[in-house]
Structure formats: structure tokens, C-alpha cells
Amino acid sequence: xxxxxxxxxxxxxxxxxxxxxxxxxxxxxxxxxxxxxxxxxxxxxxxxxxxxxxxxxxxxxxxxxxxxxxxxxxxxxxxxxxxxxxxxxxxxxxxxxxxxxxxxxxxxxxxxxxxxxxxxxxxxxxxxxxxxxxxxxxxxxxxxxxxxxxxxxxxxxxxxxxxxxxxxxxxxxxxxxxxxxxxxxxxxxxxxxxxxxxxxxxxxxxxxxxxxxxxxxxxxxxxxxxxxxxxxxxxxxxxxxxxxxxxxxxxxxxxxxxxxxxxxxxxxxxxxxxxxxxxxxxx
Numbered sequence: 001x002x003x004x005x006x007x008x009x010x011x012x013x014x015x016x017x018x019x020x021x022x023x024x025x026x027x028x029x030x031x032x033x034x035x036x037x038x039x040x041x042x043x044x045x046x047x048x049x050x051x052x053x054x055x056x057x058x059x060x061x062x063x064x065x066x067x068x069x070x071x072x073x074x075x076x077x078x079x080x081x082x083x084x085x086x087x088x089x090x091x092x093x094x095x096x097x098x099x100x101x102x103x104x105x106x107x108x109x110x111x112x113x114x115x116x117x118x119x120x121x122x123x124x125x126x127x128x129x130x131x132x133x134x135x136x137x138x139x140x141x142x143x144x145x146x147x148x149x150x151x152x153x154x155x156x157x158x159x160x161x162x163x164x165x166x167x168x169x170x171x172x173x174x175x176x177x178x179x180x181x182x183x184x185x186x187x188x189x190x191x192x193x194x195x196x197x198x199x200x201x202x203x204x205x206x207x208x209x210x211x212x213x214x215x216x217x218x219x220x221x222x223x224x225x226x227x228x229x230x231x232x233x234x235x236x237x238x239x240x241x242x243x244x245x246x247x248x249x250x251x252x253x254x255x256x257x258x259x260x261x262x263x264x265x266x267x268x269x270x271x272x273x274x275x276x277x278x279x280x281x282x283x
Contacts, residue, residue, distance in 0.1 A: 049197040050158050051239055052088050052217055057282055058262035060243045062092040063270030069280060074241065074262065076161060076219065079148045083156045090199060090219065090241075091152035095145050095187055096164035096180065097127040106130070110141055112174055122170050129167050132183040133175065142186040149187065153194035160191045161199040161219045165206060177206070181213050188214030199241075204228040207235045221245070224253025224263065233261060250281065258283030 056073035065081040075083075076090040083089035098106055103119065112120040112129040120129045132138045145162075152160050165184060168175035188198040197216040200206070204223070206213070217239040223229040224244050232240045241262040244250040250265040257263065267279035 049192055049195060049216065050088075051197055052090065052159060052199075052241060052262075054238050054262075055260055056088070056262050058241045058264045059280065060241075060264055060266050060270055061272070064272035064275075066272040066274070069273075071282075076241070079152050079160075088159070089157045090159045090161050091149075091155075091157035091196070092161050092163065093145060093148050093152070094127070094164060095162035096132070096167040096183065097122055097129050100125060100127050103128045106144075107140070110137055112171060114172065114174075120171055120174065122164075122167070127164075129171055129175070132167075132179050135182075138179075138183045138186060142183065142190065145187060146190040149190050149196070150194055153191075153196050157196060159197040159199055159217070161201045162187050162191075163201050165201060165213075166203045177209070180206075181209055184213040184215070200232075200236075204231050207231050210235055217241070219243075222249050224251075224257065225249025227252070229253060229257045229261060233257065250283075254283035 052074050057071045059068050059072045059075045061068075061075055061077045061081075065077050065084075068075050068084055068087060072087065074088040074090065076092055077083065078092045083091075098111065103111060106128075110131055112131040112133075114120055121127065122129060130141050132141060149160055162184070165180055168177060168180050191198040192214070198214060200210060200213070200215040200218040202219075202221055204220075204226075216236075218232045218236050218241070220228065220232055220240060220242045222244055223232060223240070223242045225246065225248060229240065229242060232242075238260045242253055242257070242264070244253050244263065244265045245268050247265075250263070253261075253263045263283050265279060265281040267277050269277065271278045273280065
């Protein structure tokens, strides 16, 4: 997960330039978004994907799924969860780092290591960084992450957010933009081939490479607090879903972008409704 405690090095994902916009109904399935809520984008990949509806009430549920509050039209949930009926569903995948404590689920050579052979960790969340420096390793890692992406599609999600695109910022210069761009390409193509849109997660400094990476929209954290919303809004034609974690950031996001972007305030641990500390608010 990627939130405020690691904010000094935010990022993820990016956007794919579509070859054309079509006014069409949303994909049909038991969990598909209602027809007409979002356009369909024809990608250079294999098939059309449905973008999230612009300026729709949004809920961020990656810490645990629960019945969305009234009025919510789009929701993001972890890839292990099921999508919400009748909404636009975004599937959260930790793509560039291993989940905390999950190092053993990866081949040892796929975990990024320092000069002493020790695993390089995201200091904020103690997640091992994945070693995406070579084409061979990127393809092996993408095969595993791609399985999660395929599962998202099979469950009925319309899109995927691929977290930790900015892992290079926590790599002590062992990774660079080129490594993460190359890996993002593999994952967005897998998402498109599965019929899903792919969302850039944070990484305002990577917005300019959205076409190369292949993303279609953005999921951001605290773009209001850090005055990054405009960059994403311009890049993605306002198809931006922003999560704020404190009152100041929420106030700024609502004042400057609340009439154009999807903005929600959540608690830092994105707890399910009913748990102590749960926070949910819209502009």
C-alpha cells in the first residue's frame, strides 16, 4: 500500500494514449458499470477498455471491502476482494514491490538487493522492492503480477491500479525511470489484453511518460495536499480519482478540483466501515 508515510517518494502507473474515444456503453457483466457512465477507449492493444466515469463519487477500499456508501459510483478494492455490484470497479495490485512479509513468495533473484546482497526495502512499509533491471527479470515478475491482473478481469473488475511505480525512488539509485517504464508497459498491456483499463498511481513526475507506459487514467493520493492535481487532470482529461488523508489536503482538493475530479477523504489505513478510526467524506 502506498500512502502518506511514504509520500516523499510518491508514484505509480501512467497512462496510455488511446487511438480513439468511442461513445459506448460500459462492458456488460454482473459487476459492470451502468451503461453510459463512461466512454470506451480503443487501445492499440487487443480490445476496447472502459474508462472510469469522470467526477464520480469514489470510495477507496483497499484496506478491506464493505458496502459502498450511498451515491458512490466507483470503488477501488484489493485484487483478493470481489468487485461491488453495479459500480465501476478498480482492482488494486501491488505491482512493483512485494507485499510486507511476502518475500518468500518470490524467487530470491527477483528481489532487489544492495551491494552486500541484502534485500532493499521500502522503509515506510517494509515491502521488498522487486528487481526489474533486466528484460528477463521483468518478464518473470510480470508473469506473476499478470496472473493477479487476469484474476481481476475474471472477477469482473473494469480497471486495475498498479501500485509502487515509484519504487525507483526507494532503490538507492539501483532502479531508474527507464526500468519502471519498461515494466509498466508489460503490465498495462496485460491489463488491456484482459479487457481492463490501467491507472497511473501517483508519480506526478512520470505523467509526461504516460503514453510510453500505457496508462489510461490516474489514481492519486494527496494531489490536493501536494498541489499535483492539475498535472494529472491535464494528462488524463479529468479522469482522476484522488484520495486525501487529512483535512487540509481535502479542503484544498475540494476547493480547487472538487467540481472536476473524483475526490474522497479516507483514513490513512483505509479501514473498512465500522472499524475504529474509519473516515469517509466527499467534497
